[in-house]
Amino acid sequence: MGISARKIQILFKKDFKDILKNISISISMIIPLFFAVLYKYLFSDIPMPRAYLLMLVLALNLTMTAVMIPATSIAEEREKNTLRTLALSNVSGFEFCMAKMLVTSFFLLVTNIIIFLLMGEAVKYLPAFIVITLIGAVPLIVLGAAVGLAARDQMTAGVYEIPLMLVFLFPTIFSDMNSVAEKIADLTPCNTVVEMVLILTDGNFLSKETLFPAVVTLAWIVVAIGIFIWLFRRKGVDN
Numbered sequence: 001m002g003i004s005a006r007k008i009q010i011l012f013k014k015d016f017k018d019i020l021k022n023i024s025i026s027i028s029m030i031i032p033l034f035f036a037v038l039y040k041y042l043f044s045d046i047p048m049p050r051a052y053l054l055m056l057v058l059a060l061n062l063t064m065t066a067v068m069i070p071a072t073s074i075a076e077e078r079e080k081n082t083l084r085t086l087a088l089s090n091v092s093g094f095e096f097c098m099a100k101m102l103v104t105s106f107f108l109l110v111t112n113i114i115i116f117l118l119m120g121e122a123v124k125y126l127p128a129f130i131v132i133t134l135i136g137a138v139p140l141i142v143l144g145a146a147v148g149l150a151a152r153d154q155m156t157a158g159v160y161e162i163p164l165m166l167v168f169l170f171p172t173i174f175s176d177m178n179s180v181a182e183k184i185a186d187l188t189p190c191n192t193v194v195e196m197v198l199i200l201t202d203g204n205f206l207s208k209e210t211l212f213p214a215v216v217t218l219a220w221i222v223v224a225i226g227i228f229i230w231l232f233r234r235k236g237v238d239n
Helices: 005-021 023-042 050-080 082-089 093-118 123-150 154-173 179-185 189-201 208-235
Strands: none
Touching: 005 023, 005 050, 005 093, 023 050, 023 093, 050 082, 050 093, 050 123, 050 154, 050 189, 093 123, 093 208, 123 154, 123 189, 123 208, 154 179, 154 189, 189 208
């Protein structure tokens, strides 16, 4: 059965409404925005480098939103055996997962733009910022979807999500502590996105500095898609 854009669109609308009703997912999207407001306005008297603040909030949003939404929502649907009902409408498992990942990209796009504006970055960088963060988030979103496939239910998904989020978040946050932490961070998908955004906001995006994080991001996209396809073929979404 071929992929139907119309079915994905219908599923997108359904998932959009379901995600807004899910309290845990909604909180995961609010937390990075809360920290952005907190550090930007309430703690404005405390000296903090602009780059570090942007890195912290953006990394938090990338790891929480990009991983948690697809993982939790797919696990929830698997727990409810929703696909058995959708199968009556000839909805494939791939269309089901694709809609989840697209709606995740939408919410991530919205929250990233809000963070960008809250941080007071130059609006001229916004189009490139959107492209970088959307492409850079692909491996995180796909891995989040893989977690949803691997989990039996929402509780199991939560257990799997946290280590994955911490593995990607901590190296980015502590990358300035020493050279070892920096080298580890340079190989993580979250940090490469942050690095490219910081290079962009410094006005050096077309320099050679962008090459390495871009290559690492592409490598992670390939790895993440490979893991997702393997899990999808092995477990499916309705077993």
